Amino acid sequence: MQGWLPLVPESASTFSWQVDALYFYLSGVTLFFVLLISAVLIFFTIRYRRRTPYEIPRPIAGSHKLETLWTVIPFVIAMTMFGWGARIYFEQYKPPQNAIEVYVVGKQWMWKLQHATGQREINELHVPVGRKIKLIMTSEDVVHDFFVPAFRTKADVVPGRYTTLWFEATKPGKYHLFCAEYCGMNHSGMIGSVYVMEPREFDNWLAGNTGSSTPAAAGQQLYQTLGCASCHGANGEGGRGPTLAGLFGRPTQLEGGQTITADEAYIRESILNPGAKIVAGFTPIMPTFQGQVTEDQLVQILAFIKSLPGGTRAQGAQGTASPGASPAASTPAASPASSPAGSPTGNVR
Numbered sequence: 001m002q003g004w005l006p007l008v009p010e011s012a013s014t015f016s017w018q019v020d021a022l023y024f025y026l027s028g029v030t031l032f033f034v035l036l037i038s039a040v041l042i043f044f045t046i047r048y049r050r051r052t053p054y055e056i057p058r059p060i061a062g063s064h065k066l067e068t069l070w071t072v073i074p075f076v077i078a079m080t081m082f083g084w085g086a087r088i089y090f091e092q093y094k095p096p097q098n099a100i101e102v103y104v105v106g107k108q109w110m111w112k113l114q115h116a117t118g119q120r121e122i123n124e125l126h127v128p129v130g131r132k133i134k135l136i137m138t139s140e141d142v143v144h145d146f147f148v149p150a151f152r153t154k155a156d157v158v159p160g161r162y163t164t165l166w167f168e169a170t171k172p173g174k175y176h177l178f179c180a181e182y183c184g185m186n187h188s189g190m191i192g193s194v195y196v197m198e199p200r201e202f203d204n205w206l207a208g209n210t211g212s213s214t215p216a217a218a219g220q221q222l223y224q225t226l227g228c229a230s231c232h233g234a235n236g237e238g239g240r241g242p243t244l245a246g247l248f249g250r251p252t253q254l255e256g257g258q259t260i261t262a263d264e265a266y267i268r269e270s271i272l273n274p275g276a277k278i279v280a281g282f283t284p285i286m287p288t289f290q291g292q293v294t295e296d297q298l299v300q301i302l303a304f305i306k307s308l309p310g311g312t313r314a315q316g317a318q319g320t321a322s323p324g325a326s327p328a329a330s331t332p333a334a335s336p337a338s339s340p341a342g343s344p345t346g347n348v349r
């Protein structure tokens with residue numbers, strides 16, 4: 001399309017035409033009314049001009065019919081824009097289940113990416129064409145924004161939480177990656193490239209870029225060295241702390257009766273600020289790990305917890321875990337009060 005109409009950037013994802021179509025619609029409606037109003041303005045200026053210096057116009061009393069018309073028509077047009085835009089929005093911001101996951105950490109002023117298979121990249125992202133890719137993103141410092149114009153999608157990358165972005169590239173090639181949120185002096189230099197490759201080419205790339213361990217394996221190592229295993233078990237089977245195996249994506253009951261879904265944000269918070277949400281039946285004895293783990297390491301621990309058997313993938317095997325069902329996995333077997341020696345959360349490292 002950009003061949004004959006250089007109004008839009010290159011189109012290379014399944015979102016591209018959807019977003020472009022909406023923009024053409026918005027532009028079309030805008031253009032139509034600009035022309036209509038200009039034409040009517042000029043016509044009225046001539047038709048109702050003052051012809052003699054002493055002319056007094058006829059009084060006008062108004063028209064309910066006309067007012068209803070110019071209220072209802074713009075309302076309907078505006079709602080089509082809203083409805084159409086909302087549909088695209090919800091599709092873009094609800095990542096599909098079967099996507100390839102890539103972890104992204106933004107910092108002043110670079111993009112650090114790691115594939116689930118371990119490959120690390122800086123300011124570059126290699127992905128296969130025709131596959132759904134999900135980015136799980138966070139920032140080490142300030143707000144950044146991951147933006148690939150050719151894919152017509154972007155999302156803020158925010159310190160202290162995980163945001164996601166997904167896309168399916170439709171055309172092999174090299175595409176611009178921008179930071180689309182002003183983040184300091186070298187914001188404009190926080191750029192990179194997304195390489196969309198044929199699947200076989202991508203497999204070759206993956207094979208030629210081993211080296212670092214997978215995020216899950218690195219997370220397992222951290223899990224041991226940080227001492228998580230002493231309370232949560234070597235394989236997340238639980239003990240003094242809640243069970244972690246199978247936790248991800250499941251409903252978890254908290255002290256006080258509230259039930260939440262164990263997502264990335266919850267696990268991250270529980271590592272850095274363990275006292276914020278206490279699992280029902282446990283006492284807040286876990287120390288904070290604030291300042292001891294980097295964002296990269298948090299992502300790795302998260303990947304490890306997700307990889308523990310009994311995770312979301314194994315959910316079907318045990319029958320459907322309906323939301324609100326008793327989260328047996330997180331109910332402690334032993335008395336959690338066995339260790340009053342632990343310091344209350346949050347006051348020490």
Ligand code: CUA
Pocket residue numbers: 106107108109143144145179180181182183184187188190
């Ligand atoms: Cu990062 Cu702008």
